[in-house]
Amino acid sequence: MNKTILCIGAGYVGGPTMAMIASKCPDYRITVVDINPQRIAAWNSDDLPIYEPGLDDLVRETRGKNLFFSTDVEGAIRDNDIIFVSVNTPTKTFGAGAGMAADLQYWEKTARQILENAQSSKIVIEKSTLPVRTALAMERILNSQANGISFDVLSNPEFLAEGSAIWDMENPDRVLIGSRETDRGRQARNAILEIYARWIPRERILTTNIWSSELSKLVANAFLAQRISSINTISALCEKTEADVAEVARAVGMDSRIGAKFLNASVGFGGSCFKKDILNLVYLCRFYGLEEVADYWERVVGINVYQQERFIMSMLTAMFNTLAGKRICLLGFAFKANTGDTRESPAIFIARRLAEEHAEVVISDPKALGNARLDLAKIDGVFHYREDPYEAAKGCHALAVMTEWDLYRSLDYEKIYEQMDKPAFIFDGRNILDHKRCFEIGFNVYPIGKPPLTHFEV
Numbered sequence: 379m380n381k382t383i384l385c386i387g388a389g390y391v392g393g394p395t396m397a398m399i400a401s402k403c404p405d406y407r408i409t410v411v412d413i414n415p416q417r418i419a420a421w422n423s424d425d426l427p428i429y430e431p432g433l434d435d436l437v438r439e440t441r442g443k444n445l446f447f448s449t450d451v452e453g454a455i456r457d458n459d460i461i462f463v464s465v466n467t468p469t470k471t472f473g474a475g476a477g478m479a480a481d482l483q484y485w486e487k488t489a490r491q492i493l494e495n496a497q498s499s500k501i502v503i504e505k506s507t508l509p510v511r512t513a514l515a516m517e518r519i520l521n522s523q524a525n526g527i528s529f530d531v532l533s534n535p536e537f538l539a540e541g542s543a544i545w546d547m548e549n550p551d552r553v554l555i556g557s558r559e560t561d562r563g564r565q566a567r568n569a570i571l572e573i574y575a576r577w578i579p580r581e582r583i584l585t586t587n588i589w590s591s592e593l594s595k596l597v598a599n600a601f602l603a604q605r606i607s608s609i610n611t612i613s614a615l616c617e618k619t620e621a622d623v624a625e626v627a628r629a630v631g632m633d634s635r636i637g638a639k640f641l642n643a644s645v646g647f648g649g650s651c652f653k654k655d656i657l658n659l660v661y662l663c664r665f666y667g668l669e670e671v672a673d674y675w676e677r678v679v680g681i682n683v684y685q686q687e688r689f690i691m692s693m694l695t696a697m698f699n700t701l702a703g704k705r706i707c708l709l710g711f712a713f714k715a716n717t718g719d720t721r722e723s724p725a726i727f728i729a730r731r732l733a734e735e736h737a738e739v740v741i742s743d744p745k746a747l748g749n750a751r752l753d754l755a756k757i758d759g760v761f762h763y764r765e766d767p768y769e770a771a772k773g774c775h776a777l778a779v780m781t782e783w784d785l786y787r788s789l790d791y792e793k794i795y796e797q798m799d800k801p802a803f804i805f806d807g808r809n810i811l812d813h814k815r816c817f818e819i820g821f822n823v824y825p826i827g828k829p830p831l832t833h834f835e836v
């Protein structure tokens with residue numbers, strides 16, 4: 379087999395994963411294709427289409443040597459026998475399963491395109507997150523023509539987290555490869571395993587049956603989101619009882635059976651995957667008649683909406699039951715720090731709800747203002763965009779921390795306070811600020827899951 383790899387889909391997953399493989403396997407030629415010509419042009423420029431720490435260097439090191447970005451999907455399918463598919467699989471917005479099921483149209487189009495253009499046998503790898511048993515549909519489409527060409531479908535879900543994608547790919551907790559338990563299936567699996575084994579210890583490369591692999595990705599995201607929703611429910615209880623959610627999380631997380639990660643209470647989780655993948659899991663459970671299981675997981679998403687709405691209600695109540703005409707600064711718009719990605723960011727929900735309350739919203743973010751503008755373009759309201767947080771906060775009645783960017787921890791809050799309308803408020807949706815210090819400066823401070831620090835009687 380030629381040492382060439384194709385990846386279809388040059389997004390947050392396709393671009394970085396292939397750059398990593400190119401860097402670790404200099405003897406492989408890697409091509410990444412996409413139907414979106416602007417995206418490909420950006421991958422070929424100095425201004426990459428996504429922000430990810432360390433990505434610029436990785437692409438600079440490999441692009442034009444053994445990493446190529448192109449819009450020639452058909453030609454690339456002909457030329458490559460190992461094909462990763464990393465196209466988007468958003469939640470379906472129409473027809474049966476709308477709002478719940480995965481929209482597999484991009485996925486299926488890709489399968490048909492592979493079939494139409496393949497002139498030799500291929501290994502096709504599901505990198506996208508997909509409902510369990512999608513590989514069966516893929517196999518049926520690909521092997522629908524009796525032309526002597528065969529296709530082996532593998533599942534190799536991606537576990538990278540945006541914001542730390544490069545580190546995650548270089549040092550993954552595990553790489554998962556699911557295959558059919560046949561000779562051909564095992565052979566295909568070994569071809570992919572060989573690639574990862576260049577830099578990942580063999581004991582961290584798990585091989586499973588293909589359905590377990592598909593399902594594990596959905597379950598991993600569901601468990602991560604569930605931890606966030608769990609601690610967020612406790613933050614609501616803390617606010618009623620003067621317990622401090624950070625202290626509770628620390629005490630609970632020190633139990634080695636539980637672990638400390640993903641226990642930070644916040645305004646809620648975002649990102650393109652958690653909600654979509656849980657709803658996908660819920661849809662699958664309902665499809666198989668497992669109503670109780672579906673209801674259980676659906677609440678994880680329900681609690682996330684509840685937490686965001688609670689944040690708005692806390693702002694409204696604290697600010698004398700009216701936000702109309704008030705200027706509110708959102709510190710951060712990305713769904714998490716170190717990315718420009720705003721998909722499903724709680725900041726979108728908060729900005730929309732503030733606009734519904736007739737507040738004026740000033741948005742600040744070091745990397746996500748372009749995406750924020752697109753997200754809010756169709757929402758009625760007054761939105762301003764200022765990259766400089768000091769400019770953004772000027773004349774505002776309140777700051778709301780939406781993203782845990784490090785830069786917000788070390789701003790000069792005294793200077794900010796001086797330039798704000800009084801009484802000035804801080805709503806810390808990520809619990810990252812020094813609340814006591816902000817209170818001493820003069821702010822009324824509302825953390826998540828901790829008693830507020832206010833200069834009024836509450």
Ligand SMILES: NC(=O)c1ccc[n+]([C@@H]2O[C@H](COP(=O)([O-])OP(=O)(O)OC[C@H]3O[C@@H](n4cnc5c(N)ncnc54)[C@H](O)[C@@H]3O)[C@@H](O)[C@H]2O)c1
Pocket residue numbers: 386387388389390391392411412413414417451464465466467484485487488505506507508536537538539540650651
């Ligand atoms: N973003 C993450 O952190 C993350 C992590 C793990 C897994 N995933 C999964 O990986 C998959 C991709 O996610 P993403 O964030 O990279 O999405 P994305 O939207 O950033 O990228 C997908 C790309 O696929 C392209 N595409 C769609 N149809 C195509 C076709 N027929 N031919 C060629 N290109 C096509 C789109 O133009 C787009 O650029 C999803 O299933 C997602 O659930 C994402």
